Amino acid sequence: MAEFELLWLGLFLGVAAMALAYATGEALMRGDAVNGWYALHVVMMVLYQLVQLGYADRVLADQDAAMARAAGLVAGTLLAAVSVLFARRVLPRALGNLRADRWALAVAAFGVALTAGYVVWPELAREPSVALAQRAYYFLALLSVVFLLWAVRNVRMPYIGWYAAAFVAAAAGVAVESA
DSSP, X not given: OHHHHHHHHHHHHHHHHHHHHHHHHHHHHHOOHHHHHHHHHHHHHHHHHHHHTTHHHHHTTTSOHHHHHHHHHHHHHHHHHHHHHHHHHHSOTTTSOHHHHHHHHHHHHHHHHHHHHHHHOGGXXXXXXXXXXXXXXXXXXXXXXXXXXXXXXXXXXXXXXXXXXXXXXXXXXXXXXXX
């Protein structure tokens, strides 16, 4: 089983490295902010995957157990916040709803504040109500992306089907993890 885990991790990290190299090159060479957000999104996905596979527990084994739990919460919350900001940047703001844009920005800012809370007070991760608050934040992040997609529903975009499919996949992943 360990070989399969290493194979999966190697494939994931290889694809993530290629995506990161491409997005970073595009962001730096063309000044494309969308690719910059995408690069940050890939980095957060890699960190989240490493935490989910238990590597944070191994690294933080000498630390307090609350610190390892907080690492998982930090990775998940930052991934959700960056995902909302990436979706906000990808979708045409000028053609969409300004309220959806502001809502997404507020939800992302709340996620960053929540992350800061986990970093400053790692023992907060031991509280039983934190898991419920974390799921509520994931729901808010998903709702934000739905709101952004709804705001541009009448805009003809070349890849809107792919955005919707990616969102459905992400929502399914969050639902499975929450269950």
